[in-house]
Amino acid sequence: MSLSPQFLDELRARTSLSALIGKTVKLTRAGREMKGCCPFHNEKTPSFYVNDDKGFYHCFGCSAHGDAIRWMTDQRGLPFMDAVKELAAAAGLEVPAPDRRAAERQERAKGLHDAMQAASDWFEAQLGGLDGADAQVLLKKRGLTAVTAKAFNLGYAPDSRVKLRQHLKDYGDAALIEAGLLIKVEDKEPYDRFRGRLMIPIRDPRGRVIAFGGRVIGDGEPKYLNSPDTPLFDKGRTLFNLDRAAPAARKANRVLVVEGYMDVIALAQAGIAEAVAPLGTALTEAQLERLWRMVPVPLLCFDGDAAGQKAALRAAHRALPLLAPGRSLAFVTLPEGQDPDDAVRTRGRDAFEAILQRSEPLVDRLWTAELAAEPLDTPEQRAGLKRRLAELAGIIADPAVKYEYGQEFRRRFDAHFAPAPRQFQRRQSGEKWKPPPAPVTPDAKAVRAAGIDRVLAKAVLAGLIRHPAEIARHVEVLGSLRMADGALGRLFEAVVDLALEDRALDSDRLVSILARSGFEAVSSDLLRADTMPYSFTRAGGDPVRAHVDLDEAIAIMVAQPEVEQELAHATAALQAGFTEEAFERQVALVKEQQALRDRLANLCQAAEDARQFGSEDD
Incomplete structure (x- = not known):
């Protein structure tokens, strides 16, 4: 029986998932979700979450994942239709009620499944006979045992155009053609598609044979021949070994994606059962979605040659629009010229596991690829890199993930091309810090005279008090700016002086010393958490986030006076006499000014998001 997607969506919408699961699992409220101990594996600390708004459950311990129907089939063990009816x-x-056409399609599909299973049984029998001797030699050469061949129901298609057709004649030529087992060309007699090949059954998630992959014995092209798309088989939506890998992945909490059948089979023989492979095509969106239903971060372990690494990069780009919080990819780089089959056979399972442990996150693979894409010797080439990274981040649909990738790429770019850190001369005990000399050119003096944003300056100063170790990194640029006059300016000089005097000074000691030096009131006012909407001004925040955000805030504070001053000059020039060049200059500066404001707003929003998420976790 075939049910429409609309009916199934309505059924899910009307079902309270937490109420359904709560009948057998004790759930407690956790923010917007419910949590409890996972019923699919033994655990003492709850890692099983139920989200009614999104209609799914997920276990972060064993990666069990599904909706109300999946709960009934996996946890209750009901057949699909019984689960739907209940x-x-x-x-x-x-x-x-089933319509006539749907019933006919279901009956025809049943006949095709029967034909495919019969073909698989016949191929397997041929492998054990005299005709299969060459295929058996190939298996031994590849180091595959008889037990492994049986587990995957490997077979052999004799080099004949009629033997399979004759054996399956009771199914009729039309059904065998529809199943992809026979080829029909114009008005000629149909003939066997697979001839003289090692046969590898391809199964659906329920374990039913839906297609075959045939490897040539000896020389010949193509090396691998797959079934065509049929009513049972959609190449772009199917993963080889998914039926066996899914339960193994749940236990191992990982899934490996390799390039070929033999990679999967060799890994399974070595005891790594959680491997799947696409079927001769690039990894598709549908296949990625299937992988993410098993684990949050699948491991892509493609061949170590140039073609394999290009395929991995294509998969990385294909995944970008689909990324979501907690859902990504990781990449394993094999020694050059080796595939997983070679690696596990020649090095052994332990060595292969060690390679897997060195996997790199998706963001690392993208950064490395773009960094090596072209020379970066000129400003134009570096600007091209920055543009490409921004475009990659822009592909991501999820706004939170898109923002994080943009921030991460910008941080890496700045760090990679930053000048070498300055060596600060050690000062004698008691010697006070002095800012660098004042700018000497008229333009530089004008920019400095324009001053800086006092509100932002207060936030930066609060951040420096919270994180004194950051001061040495920024002392030159901070000193070259005109900090606010009065108490704020004096506090800035005192903070910098104390931090450079004692590089091991932490925030608490710095605050204590400032209090004894007469700065208690102004420093206390700066450190009030409710007055500063930034991650680096809050106590107890993520130090990595604070480090990155403080860098960004200082960069904005440095850039603002110059942009404001140049914009004032451009506006004055335009008022004195309109020219297209002056107008374009003013427009460009207004955009740059807005970009700085947007960057500052992003800092505030990121801090607010982190605060909200932190409060929910608490």
Whole structure:
């Protein structure tokens, strides 16, 4: 029976997932979700979450994941239709009666499944006979045992155009053609598609044979021949070994994606059962979605040659629009010229596991690829890199992930091209810090005279008090700016002086010393958490986030006076006499001014998001 997607969506919408699961699992409120101990594996600390708004459950311990229907089939063990009927009765819905065409399609599919299973059985029998001797030699050469061949139901298609057709004649030529087992060309007699090949059954998630992959014995092209797309088989939505890998992945909490059948089979023989492979095509969006239903971060372990690494990069780009919080990819780089089959056979499982432990996150693979894409010797080339990184981040649909990638790429770019850190001359005990000399050119003096944003300056100063170790990194640029006059300016000089005097000074000691020096009131006012909307001004925040955000705030504070001053000059020039060049200059500066404001707003928003998430976790 075929049910429409609309009916199934309505059924899920009318089902309270937490109420359904709560009948057998004790759940407690955790922010917007419910949590409890996972029923799919033994655990003492709850890692199983139920989200009613999104209609799914997920275990961060074993990666069990699904909706209400999946709960009934996986946890209750009901057949799909029985699960649907029980949920529909509870929701007050009537299950649609099967229509004639749907029943006919289901019956035809059943016949095709039977034909595919019969073909698989026959191929397997041929492998054990005289005709399969060459295929058996190939298996031994590849180091595959008889036990492994049996586990994957490997077979052999004799080099004949009619033997399979004759054996399956009771199914009829039309069904065998529709199943992809026979080839029909114009008005000629149909003939066997697979001839003289090692046969590898491809199964659906329920373990039913839906297609075959055939490897040539000896020389010949193509090396691998797959079934065509059929009513049972959609190449772009199927993963080889998914039926066996899914339960193994749940136990191992990982899934490996390799390039070929033999990679999967060799890994399984070595005891790594959680491997799947696409079927001769680049990894598709549908295949990625299947992988993410098993684990949050699948491991891509493609061949170590140039083609394999290009395929891995294509998969990285294909995944970008689909990324979401907690959902990504990781990449394993094999020694050059080796595939997983070679690596696990020649090095052994332990050595292969060691390679897997050195996997790199998606962001690292993208950064490395773009860094090596072209020379970076000129400003134009570096600007090109910055543009490409921004474009990659822009592909991501999820706004939170997009923001984080943009921030991460900008941080890496700045760090990679930053000048070498200055060596500060050690001062004698008691010697006070002095800012660098004042600018000497008229333009530089004008910029400095324009001053800086006092509110932002207060936030930066609060951040420096919270994180004194950051002061030495920024002392030159901070000293070259005109900090606010009065108490704020004197406090700035005192903070810098104390931090450079004692590089091991932490925030608490710095605050104590400032209090004894007469700065208690102004420093206390700066450190009030409710007055500063930034991560680096809050006590107890993420130090990595504070480090990155403080860098960004100082960069904005440095840039603002110059942009404001140049914009004032451009506006005055335009008022004195309109020219296209002056107008374009003013427009460009207004955009740059807005970009700085947007960057500052992003800092505030990121801090607010972190605060909200932190409070929910608490």
